[in-house]
Amino acid sequence: METKAVLNAVPPYGHVFATEKWRNSPLIQSLKGGGVRILFEDELGLADFHLPNKSCVLYVSECDVVAGNGYKRKLVRYRNTSSHGFQELVLVEKTRLSEQYFGAMQKLVVFDLGLTLLPVGGQAEASQLIAQIGLTLTVPPSQVHGVGRENPFRRRTSSRLLDPLVLALVQHVPGVGRVKALALLERFSSIQQLCNAAPAQLEPIVGQAAAQQIHGFFHKDTAAGT
Amino acid sequence: RPAAPPAPVCILVDSRCIGNGAELISSLRRSAGATVHVCSLDGGYFIVSGRMAAERHSQSDLAAMQNRKRLAERVNGLLGSFERVCLIVEKDRTKPGEASRPPQRTRCYDSTLTALVRAGARLLWSDGAEQTAGLLVELARLEQRKGQGITVPLEVKGQHRQQALQLYLSLPSVNYVHALSMSHNFRSIGHLVNSSVEAIEKGGCMSRARAEEIYRFLRYSCDSVFMNTSKAGKTS
Numbered sequence: 001m002e003t004k005a006v007l008n009a010v011p012p013y014g015h016v017f018a019t020e021k022w023r024n025s026p027l028i029q030s031l032k033g034g035g036v037r038i039l040f041e042d043e044l045g046l047a048d049f050h051l052p053n054k055s056c057v058l059y060v061s062e063c064d065v066v067a068g069n070g071y072k073r074k075l076v077r078y079r080n081t082s083s084h085g086f087q088e089l090v091l092v093e094k095t096r097l098s099e100q101y102f103g104a105m106q107k108l109v110v111f112d113l114g115l116t117l118l119p120v121g122g123q124a125e126a127s128q129l130i131a132q133i134g135l136t137l138t139v140p141p142s143q144v145h146g147v148g149r150e151n152p153f154r155r156r157t158s159s160r161l162l163d164p165l166v167l168a169l170v171q172h173v174p175g176v177g178r179v180k181a182l183a184l185l186e187r188f189s190s191i192q193q194l195c196n197a198a199p200a201q202l203e204p205i206v207g208q209a210a211a212q213q214i215h216g217f218f219h220k221d222t223a224a225g226t
Numbered sequence: 227r228p229a230a231p232p233a234p235v236c237i238l239v240d241s242r243c244i245g246n247g248a249e250l251i252s253s254l255r256r257s258a259g260a261t262v263h264v265c266s267l268d269g270g271y272f273i274v275s276g277r278m279a280a281e282r283h284s285q286s287d288l289a290a291m292q293n294r295k296r297l298a299e300r301v302n303g304l305l306g307s308f309e310r311v312c313l314i315v316e317k318d319r320t321k322p323g324e325a326s327r328p329p330q331r332t333r334c335y336d337s338t339l340t341a342l343v344r345a346g347a348r349l350l351w352s353d354g355a356e357q358t359a360g361l362l363v364e365l366a367r368l369e370q371r372k373g374q375g376i377t378v379p380l381e382v383k384g385q386h387r388q389q390a391l392q393l394y395l396s397l398p399s400v401n402y403v404h405a406l407s408m409s410h411n412f413r414s415i416g417h418l419v420n421s422s423v424e425a426i427e428k429g430g431c432m433s434r435a436r437a438e439e440i441y442r443f444l445r446y447s448c449d450s451v452f453m454n455t456s457k458a459g460k461t462s
Contacts, residue, residue: 053344089343094351102351110350111368116343119351125331132336133343152298153345162443163452165398172393182453189447195419218416222390222409 010054016134017041017050027059027123027130034131046078047088051134055087059126065098065105072108079113087116089133091126094119166191175213180206184214194218232259235366236376238273238402239264246270250282253359260363263380267402269300272362275369275376276403276431277309280350282358286318289335297338301347307401309433312348312365314358378406378431390415397440400430407431419444 011017015037022028028038047056058078064071079088090109094102102119109117120126169191170181183205188194195218202211237254241264244251254262267273271281281304287293304311342349350365352358369375382391387409394405411429412418421429427437 087343103357106351107364110348111364116349117351118339118343118349121331128331128333129336129339132333133340151341151344152294153301153341153347160398161452162398162446163448165396165443166446166448167453169393169396172389172396174389182450185448185453186450189449191444191446192419195416217386217389218419219414220386222387222412222414 009050011039011050011052011134013052015039015052016130017044019044019048022048025123027127030124030127031131034127036131036134045081046074047086049130049134050086051130053087053134054085055089055133057089057091057130057133060090060092060105062093062095062098062122065093065101068101075109075113075115079115089116089118091129092117092119093122093126095121170194173214173217175210176206180210232367232370233375234258235260235274235363235370236380237262237362237366238267238376238380240267240270240272241265242267242270243272247282247355249355250359253356254362257359257363260366265380265402269303271304273308273376273402274312274362274366275374276401276407277374277433278312278365278369279304279308279310279401280312280314280362280365282314282316282352284316284318285335288315288338289332291334294334294338298341301342301345305346307399307404310348311346312350313342314350314352314361316352316358317354319354376403378403378410380406382406382409394418398443399436399439400432404430404432404436 009017014035016031017039018028018041020040020042023040032038041050044050044056046058048059049057051057058075060071060075075090078090092098092102092105092109106117109115118129120129167178167181167185170176170185171178173181176184184194184202187205188197188201194214197215199208199211199215202214205211206214237260239251239254239262244264247270251262254260269281271279273279281300283297288297301311301313339349350361352361366375382388391405391409393415394400394408395402397405400408408418408430411431412421418426418429421441423434423437423441426432426440427434430437430440
């Protein structure tokens with residue numbers, strides 16, 4: 001069974017792959033109740049669930065936590081063998097009974113293995129979270145161009161306008177306010193040009209004293225030990 | 227020969243954390259393995275290495291819909307200047323005498339968690355200030371083991387060097403540790419401005435991509451039209 005290829009497919013929108021052993025569980029019942037369709041698959045490797053947005057879930061129950069050790073080996077194998085490109089999540093039942101082991105669990109899962117740990121109170125909470133992970137954040141095909149579904153936490157990579165940032169930086173030069181900074185950048189359009197301008201070149205714009213001061217600021221020693 | 231005890235790790239704490247995190251700060255100070263340095267960062271977070279920032283939030287913070295936008299802005303800001311961002315989710319404090327009952331798990335809480343995970347933030351879970359302090363030290367230690375610990379001197383003496391540090395902090399995507407490294411490793415601001423990408427990468431103790439961004443920024447040719455239209459003085 002070790003040689004069986006792990007299923008790499010991502011379930012279609014609205015569906016979750018689950019392993020057979022979950023068939024009659026409260027978690028599955030409650031997912032179904034929430035409108036999620038379940039496809040049972042026994043080729044998920046060590047994962048219990050595959051979700052439409054390319055994440056997989058390993059579920060560690062209260063019982064596993066309290067019984068100890070067995071789940072640790074499983075977690076390590078989960079990390080080492082998981083399907084390529086999937087985000088690996090570990091759901092851990094944090095209950096009154098398993099609470100005392102949670103610290104050690106977190107150390108192993110997050111610090112040692114670098115996986116994502118999400119505590120849940122039980123199968124009901126887990127199903128709510130799985131439905132959330134698998135469904136609400138996946139854009140259904142009909143809404144691909146819709147707005148409002150995008151992740152607010154995803155860093156926008158579109159380039160910012162740099163001009164105001166350059167202007168703000170130049171105003172960190174002592175004696176240079178907004179007016180002088182604008183005048184300087186009108187003549188020397190980049191920080192590098194401004195930095196390398198001779199005092200004589202700065203003088204017509206800001207006057208002699210400020211010209212000396214600006215030039216001095218850029219070239220005065222800052223290194224340690226001076 | 228027994229192994230020498232590891233050098234204490236350094237954790238930078240934003241001065242804003244002191245007001246609402248006195249218990250956490252004193253736990254951190256008590257912990258033998260860490261030196262705490264308070265400085266003025268641009269938000270209430272902790273720096274545990276040159277590339278990792280950590281922020282603590284209460285569970286109820288994450289569960290409240292009205293906090294979502296602010297949280298997203300903060301996390302985005304941190305993801306801009308750190309390779310790794312860690313959120314420590316702390317259990318809400320119960321008042322003495324009040325029965326401790328787990329808060330109702332809301333859909334908003336679940337969707338915030340999910341969004342954070344998808345955005346690449348790391349989550350850690352804590353039962354209180356004491357545990358949060360332990361997690362911060364643990365993070366710093368892990369980063370130190372990976373060769374990412376904060377080793378640059380934290381003191382910046384003299385007015386001119388303070389001013390230079392402030393200027394470095396206004397570079398895009400530069401965090402406090404990068405700025406400190408630059409102020410210690412470059413002879414002058416002019417030296418940084420005229421340095422190659424490789425020299426910026428080395429002197430700023432930063433990734434190649436970040437060094438390239440700074441290199442380009444220093445040579446970026448402004449257009450006064452865009453400077454005048456924007457009222458935003460400082461956006462980062």
